[in-house]
Amino acid sequence: MLHRRRAPLLAGLAAMSTALVVTMTGPAGAQTGSPPPAAVSAATSAAAAPSAADPFAVSGVRVDINGSNPTTVRDQAIREAQAKAWVELYRRLVPGGGNPPRLSDGEIAKLVQGFEIDEEKVSASRYVGAITVRFRPNAVRDALGQSGGAAQYVEPPSRPFVILPVTLTDGRTILWQDRTPWRAAWEARQPAASLVPLVVPDGELSDAQAISGEDAVAGNADALARIAQAYKAGGVVVARTDLPANGPDPARGLTVDVTRYGLDGTRENQTVQVKGGGTADELLNRAVASVGTQVDDSWKREHTTATGPEQNTLVRVPLTAVNDWVETRKRLSAVNAVTRNTLMSITRSEALITLTYRGAPEQLAQALARQDLSFAHAAPPVAAPVAAGYPALPAPSADWQLTLLPRGSGTASAGAVPSSAAPMASPTSLAPSAPMDAGAVGTMGAPPRNLGTLPAKSAP
Numbered sequence: 001m002l003h004r005r006r007a008p009l010l011a012g013l014a015a016m017s018t019a020l021v022v023t024m025t026g027p028a029g030a031q032t033g034s035p036p037p038a039a040v041s042a043a044t045s046a047a048a049a050p051s052a053a054d055p056f057a058v059s060g061v062r063v064d065i066n067g068s069n070p071t072t073v074r075d076q077a078i079r080e081a082q083a084k085a086w087v088e089l090y091r092r093l094v095p096g097g098g099n100p101p102r103l104s105d106g107e108i109a110k111l112v113q114g115f116e117i118d119e120e121k122v123s124a125s126r127y128v129g130a131i132t133v134r135f136r137p138n139a140v141r142d143a144l145g146q147s148g149g150a151a152q153y154v155e156p157p158s159r160p161f162v163i164l165p166v167t168l169t170d171g172r173t174i175l176w177q178d179r180t181p182w183r184a185a186w187e188a189r190q191p192a193a194s195l196v197p198l199v200v201p202d203g204e205l206s207d208a209q210a211i212s213g214e215d216a217v218a219g220n221a222d223a224l225a226r227i228a229q230a231y232k233a234g235g236v237v238v239a240r241t242d243l244p245a246n247g248p249d250p251a252r253g254l255t256v257d258v259t260r261y262g263l264d265g266t267r268e269n270q271t272v273q274v275k276g277g278g279t280a281d282e283l284l285n286r287a288v289a290s291v292g293t294q295v296d297d298s299w300k301r302e303h304t305t306a307t308g309p310e311q312n313t314l315v316r317v318p319l320t321a322v323n324d325w326v327e328t329r330k331r332l333s334a335v336n337a338v339t340r341n342t343l344m345s346i347t348r349s350e351a352l353i354t355l356t357y358r359g360a361p362e363q364l365a366q367a368l369a370r371q372d373l374s375f376a377h378a379a380p381p382v383a384a385p386v387a388a389g390y391p392a393l394p395a396p397s398a399d400w401q402l403t404l405l406p407r408g409s410g411t412a413s414a415g416a417v418p419s420s421a422a423p424m425a426s427p428t429s430l431a432p433s434a435p436m437d438a439g440a441v442g443t444m445g446a447p448p449r450n451l452g453t454l455p456a457k458s459a460p
Contacts, residue, residue: 055092055156055195056140058085059132060118066126073127074120079105082112085133089140092195094150095300101146111139141358145307153307154300155336159234160197161260161295162227164216166240175213176203181247185284186239195296199231206230216240224261235262239291250283251276258291260298264334264371270294305337305367306359313361314344316378316398317351325351328373328404337367352398361400374403 061081067073086108090100103111113134120129144153166173167180174180186200201207210230215223216238224236240257248254253276260268272294274287319325325346332341332355340356357364365375378401 054134055197056089056137057132057134058088058092060130061085061088061133062130064126064128068125070122070124070127073125074122077127077129078115078131079109081115081131082108082133085131085135086111089135090144090150093140093144093153093156095152095154095304098150101143103143103146107143111135111143141307142309150307152304154195155303155305156195157197157234157299157303159232160199161235161237162231162233163198163200163237163239163291164211164227165200166213166216166238168240168242169245173213173217175211175216176208177213179203180243181280181284182239182241182243182287185281185288188285189288189292194292196292196299198237198292198295199233201227201231219259219261219267225263228263235260237261237291237295241287248280248283249276250278250280254283254287256287256291258294260295262334264330268298270298302370303336306363310339310356310358313355313357313400314398315353315355315375315400315402317353317402317404319346319348319350324404328402331371331373331404334371335367335373337364353402355400355402368402372405372407374401374405376401376403 061084063077063081063084065073065077065080067076083105086103087100091097094100113136115134116132118130118132120127122129141153144150163186164175165180165183165186166175167182168174169180175183183203189198189200207227207230210226211220211223216236217240219238228234228236238257238259238261240259241254254274256272256274258270258272260266260270272287272290274283274290276283278286317325317328328351329341332338337359338355338357340354342354342356344352344354346352355364361375368375378398
């Protein structure tokens with residue numbers, strides 16, 4: 001079995017030493033920091049595979065610079081690599097691509113978290129190399145809409161997806177039993193300019209115990225959750241194709257059924273058609289690339305959000321059942337437009353939270369509706385009765401209200417969910433909420449009293 005996530009010990013140590021040398025602590029390092037030649041040459045053999053799991057990293061940026069001083073030439077090459085990487089990242093994140101905002105070298109340097117030398121050749125007057133540039137996600141989000149830039153961008157997934165290459169041969173469903181040409185093509189896949197990072201499992205015994213080929217084809221929610229958890233993934237992509245026992249026929253092309261499962265219970269089915277031509281290996285490589293592109297395009301359609309600076313809004317969340325707050329937080333975590341949600345206070349009947357998001361409230365409302373959350377102007381708060389001897393507490397003012405809706409009721413108003421998307425049994429789904437029992441939290445036989453609010457740090 002090939003181990004896609006593991007690297008040789010020496011290569012790993014070399015990559016660590018290079019990262020320590022060239023990772024910058026400030027913008028100036030992007031222009032003046034140069035790794036020692038020894039560290040660079042030691043790291044040349046280390047693959048740039050880690051960048052495949054980071055959508056804010058651009059790998060393999062080619063530079064060719066002439067100059068009179070080797071140190072100056074390398075610094076110039078790094079600046080040019082950062083500028084090229086910024087253009088590539090912008091086109092990756094912005095629907096429709098286009099030209100990014102014009103930024104100076106210093107402004108681009110402020111967006112960069114660090115860089116790695118993938119390979120280089122240095123002479124007295126020339127520098128030729130390939131560089132991986134890693135960007136600061138929040139700084140990039142702020143910069144995308146500057147100086148006439150994009151009004152919207154695609155928020156990448158916070159975690160990679162596991163890709164399961166399933167082969168159907170002579171009525172058999174093969175995932176782990178044999179190393180098929182389809183699986184081999186995925187294992188040989190090089191890090192690409194991918195929006196959705198895809199991780200190929202190792203194929204060890206633990207993987208086979210987590211999910212079988214039949215489970216993958218059937219979409220077994222428990223098995224999908226196990227393999228995703230094993231690789232700390234945000235979901236699973238099942239790529240299934242029919243292949244003869246002797247391999248694909250390059251002249252006939254290839255059909256791949258692609259199903260993307262999210263841990264939030266979503267499922268999307270698509271079919272990728274790959275034209276014939278070339279050798280069998282070339283056909284399989286084109287199929288791998290086409291599946292990756294299809295997954296990226298699907299993600300873009302569903303996860304577009306507004307650019308611009310972050311803003312905070314105080315929001316009231318009505319609570320009518322025991323599990324309402326847990327379910328609300330779960331759905332909020334799946335909304336990319338929301339960068340943070342902070343619990344301010346909570347009672348038996350409502351929670352008060354601060355939502356941090358980008359864009360206009362109307363755009364946020366559409367994104368929340370896709371997760372069956374209603375976002376609307378809040379009615380004036382109604383003062384609760386106060387028991388004798390207790391001081392009246394001021395009612396917090398919230399201009400907006402977030403309401404938990406039944407599953408499937410909010411997607412129609414959002415107007416952005418593909419018709420092929422359908423809910424599946426979520427491995428993390430909660431049991432239906434049970435109504436709150438006032439008598440369980442108050443004095444038996446007496447109406448509940450207004451006990452004020454519970455500080456967020458003490459909330460369960």
